Amino acid sequence: MTPPDVVVSRGTLVIDVDACKGCNLCIDACPPGxxxxxxxxxxxxxxxxxxxxxxxxxCKACSQVCPDFVFQVYKYETPxxxxxxxxxxxxxxxxxxxxxxx
Amino acid sequence: xxxxxxxxxxxxxxxxxxxxxxxxxGYPMTPFTEVLEHMARKLPTHGGVCMNxxxxxxxxxxxxxxxxxxxxxxxxSVGQGLSLMQESLxxxxxxxxxxxxxxxxxxxxxxxxxxxxxxxxxYRHLVLAPMDAPEAVELVQLAFHWAEKWRNPVLVFGDYxxxxxxxxxxxxxxxxxxxxDRSWALDGTSGGSGRAKLLSPLGDVKQRDDVGYDxxxxxxxxxxxxxxxxxxxxxxxxxxxxxxxxxxxxAYGTPGKYVRFxxxxxxxxxxxxxxxxxxxxxxxxxxxxxxxxxxARAVAVYENSVGQxxxxxxxxxxxxxxxxxxxxxxxxxxxxxxGPDNDVAVIRSRIEAVLAAASADAANSVGRSRAIRExxxx
Amino acid sequence: xxxxxQVTIIPTQRPPxxxxxxxxxFTPDLIDVGAHHLCPGCGEPxxxxxxxxxxxxxxxVQRAIAVFGIGCYTAFSNNLDCEVLQALHGRAPSxxxxxxxxxxxxxxxxxxxxxxxxxxxxxxxxxxxARGENITCFMLNNGVFxxxxxxxxxxxxxxxxxxxxxDGRNAKDHGYPILVSNLLAQLQGxxxxxxxxxxxxxxxxxxxxMITRALEVQLQGGGFxxxxxxxxxxxxxxxxxxxAPDYLSDNLAAVHAxxxxxxxxx
Numbered sequence: 001m002t003p004p005d006v007v008v009s010r011g012t013l014v015i016d017v018d019a020c021k022g023c024n025l026c027i028d029a030c031p032p033g034x035x036x037x038x039x040x041x042x043x044x045x046x047x048x049x050x051x052x053x054x055x056x057x058x059c060k061a062c063s064q065v066c067p068d069f070v071f072q073v074y075k076y077e078t079p080x081x082x083x084x085x086x087x088x089x090x091x092x093x094x095x096x097x098x099x100x101x102x
Numbered sequence: 103x104x105x106x107x108x109x110x111x112x113x114x115x116x117x118x119x120x121x122x123x124x125x126x127x128g129y130p131m132t133p134f135t136e137v138l139e140h141m142a143r144k145l146p147t148h149g150g151v152c153m154n155x156x157x158x159x160x161x162x163x164x165x166x167x168x169x170x171x172x173x174x175x176x177x178x179s180v181g182q183g184l185s186l187m188q189e190s191l192x193x194x195x196x197x198x199x200x201x202x203x204x205x206x207x208x209x210x211x212x213x214x215x216x217x218x219x220x221x222x223x224x225y226r227h228l229v230l231a232p233m234d235a236p237e238a239v240e241l242v243q244l245a246f247h248w249a250e251k252w253r254n255p256v257l258v259f260g261d262y263x264x265x266x267x268x269x270x271x272x273x274x275x276x277x278x279x280x281x282x283d284r285s286w287a288l289d290g291t292s293g294g295s296g297r298a299k300l301l302s303p304l305g306d307v308k309q310r311d312d313v314g315y316d317x318x319x320x321x322x323x324x325x326x327x328x329x330x331x332x333x334x335x336x337x338x339x340x341x342x343x344x345x346x347x348x349x350x351x352x353a354y355g356t357p358g359k360y361v362r363f364x365x366x367x368x369x370x371x372x373x374x375x376x377x378x379x380x381x382x383x384x385x386x387x388x389x390x391x392x393x394x395x396x397x398a399r400a401v402a403v404y405e406n407s408v409g410q411x412x413x414x415x416x417x418x419x420x421x422x423x424x425x426x427x428x429x430x431x432x433x434x435x436x437x438x439x440x441g442p443d444n445d446v447a448v449i450r451s452r453i454e455a456v457l458a459a460a461s462a463d464a465a466n467s468v469g470r471s472r473a474i475r476e477x478x479x480x
Numbered sequence: 481x482x483x484x485x486q487v488t489i490i491p492t493q494r495p496p497x498x499x500x501x502x503x504x505x506f507t508p509d510l511i512d513v514g515a516h517h518l519c520p521g522c523g524e525p526x527x528x529x530x531x532x533x534x535x536x537x538x539x540x541v542q543r544a545i546a547v548f549g550i551g552c553y554t555a556f557s558n559n560l561d562c563e564v565l566q567a568l569h570g571r572a573p574s575x576x577x578x579x580x581x582x583x584x585x586x587x588x589x590x591x592x593x594x595x596x597x598x599x600x601x602x603x604x605x606x607x608x609x610a611r612g613e614n615i616t617c618f619m620l621n622n623g624v625f626x627x628x629x630x631x632x633x634x635x636x637x638x639x640x641x642x643x644x645x646x647d648g649r650n651a652k653d654h655g656y657p658i659l660v661s662n663l664l665a666q667l668q669g670x671x672x673x674x675x676x677x678x679x680x681x682x683x684x685x686x687x688x689x690m691i692t693r694a695l696e697v698q699l700q701g702g703g704f705x706x707x708x709x710x711x712x713x714x715x716x717x718x719x720x721x722x723x724a725p726d727y728l729s730d731n732l733a734a735v736h737a738x739x740x741x742x743x744x745x746x
Binding site: 016022083 | 495502506526
């Protein structure tokens with residue numbers, strides 16, 4: 001069995017799910033790629049919205065590019081270690097999997 | 103009292119400064135140009151600003167911005183330049199911003215523009231029409247007072263004569279009474295308070311889902327405020343020699359002064375004529391004209407246009423007496439100078455013609471009714 | 481559900497329990513309510529955020545007057561907690577001029593779109609710049625009249641499809657775009673002219689610096705300052721929201737080049 005992986009998060013977010021209009025700009029803007037759009041879940045307005053996976057650096061790229069003021073960004077005083085059940089593979093292009101898919 | 107001989111444009115500028123105007127923007131056009139020149143010279147000496155705008159559109163825009171800060175502001179032009187300003191004037195009125203606007207008109211063909219408004223929407227401006235410089239000195243100051251009292255633009259309707267005739271005037275600041283506060287004005291201080299001010303033709307409160315969005319409500323409130331202004335400011339009018347007048351002559355502005363003089367001279371010769379001189383073109387002195395016409399055989403309208411104020415006269419007279427147009431365009435070949443018809447003898451002869459016709463009609467109708475009675479008894 | 485239930489999702493409904501400091505709030509102080517009806521992926525709120533953050537950081541909140549033109553961004557004026565003077569299409573510079581000349585201590589800035597400033601109001605901004613009016617004009621440039629549905633403006637780039645240039649703008653029928661920052665920079669009265677973009681976090685940070693500099697020029701009495709901010713308009717550009725940032729780089733920024741065009745400020 002693969003041992004659990006540990007990913008360090010230096011920051012975290014509060015996500016105002018209902019503010020989101022599903023534009024996806026945060027996904028591409030996030031340098032560590034820790035934002036993933038929901039696939040089946042939608043908010044009260046019918047939009048898919050981002051969720052956070054471990055590895056946030058608190059860089060606030062997401063909040064700065066978001067047109068809908070969805071994010072509150074925090075930086076931990078001490079980085080937090082998250083155990084992840086499944087290691088996040090990277091394919092040859094460096095893209096993280098899994099991602100929001102069809 | 104210190105009377106000084108000065109041209110009307112300067113008297114108007116002095117009056118604006120006396121009224122507290124500290125911002126003026128304009129663009130040269132005859133016969134408004136001298137007002138701009140005088141303001142450019144005078145305002146800075148009183149701590150004010152006079153802007154030479156790149157067009158009339160920007161002139162009214164700059165005045166709009168200055169007025170929005172609570173500064174007493176004015177602009178002006180000729181009817182042609184006011185045409186450019188119409189959209190802005192409509193919106194300034196909707197935004198409830200006080201502003202004084204001068205039309206130093208060429209002739210009197212801008213009556214519709216002034217009183218109906220040339221812009222879009224349901225709005226009204228109070229309109230004052232001085233007949234000469236001494237009256238202009240008073241009415242210009244009144245205009246600033248009304249503009250703030252009602253938070254509405256006020257138009258002062260002048261002309262070439264007023265601009266260029268030299269007359270001795272005594273410009274003293276006039277006090278027309280208390281004014282409401284200027285808490286609506288923008289000065290930045292409500293920023294960050296959670297209720298930062300808005301000055302907009304679209305509303306006086308923020309329009310968002312959480313606070314409510316209703317533009318119709320705002321327009322209806324504006325309409326109610328306009329109605330209150332119209333009812334709350336009785337028309338100004340000068341009447342004379344109406345007792346027993348068979349012909350009542352209606353005229354405003356510079357021609358009003360000529361008509362007044364002609365009527366006075368005719369009365370001295372025993373001719374039963376009177377006059378009504380609207381001083382506010384809006385609200386129009388409907389009741390004064392109606393009352394005068396009720397006693398008269400005919401109403402004559404003298405205005406330097408093809409006939410615009412005559413509409414309001416007809417509405418006021420409402421069929422009580424026939425309304426005759428004795429005015430007309432009268433300019434020199436430049437299109438904005440002094441026309442030959444503004445002459446007491448010319449005007450008098452036209453009034454006499456109406457008087458003669460009215461008397462003949464009266465005689466004819468007496469003859470006709472006698473004939474009818476005699477016919478009936480046979 | 482996310483694609484794979486085994487991916488660890490960090491809870492993001494509440495602030496963290498571990499000690500942490502807030503580095504970016506939902507909205508800056510001067511935005512009352514973030515919610516608006518601008519399209520998903522619109523760059524304008526991002527630009528507005530930068531501007532308001534700059535005003536607040538300069539400590540100028542209680543002397544700021546934002547003069548708004550007319551465009552999609554006009555609705556956003558209702559979300560701001562700074563004083564707002566609403567102008568007509570293209571006419572914000574003359575109003576801002578009146579505000580600043582009457583009350584020189586105020587921080588007067590305009591918020592206008594490209595259609596507003598470069599079509600309707602080109603004369604106003606040119607003269608304001610030429611006179612060296614001590615105001616700051618901000619132009620949100622997305623190359624379309626967004627509010628009416630996405631039509632050609634004077635800044636639309638060649639080849640750009642809009643609702644009334646469906647085959648793409650071509651020089652013969654529609655002429656060439658006006659590069660307004662470069663135009664204004666030629667005027668002696670213009671002190672600071674810069675072009676920014678909000679299509680990625682790096683550009684947003686750069687935009688913020690340019691905006692701050694422009695406002696500082698005004699606060700120092702340095703004359704006319706101008707920042708053009710390229711914004712995404714996926715709706716007007718007929719692209720997906722995720723394609724809009726690249727569309728901006730490849731099409732708009734290729735013509736309206738990002739950077740400081742002129743800085744004569746002290």
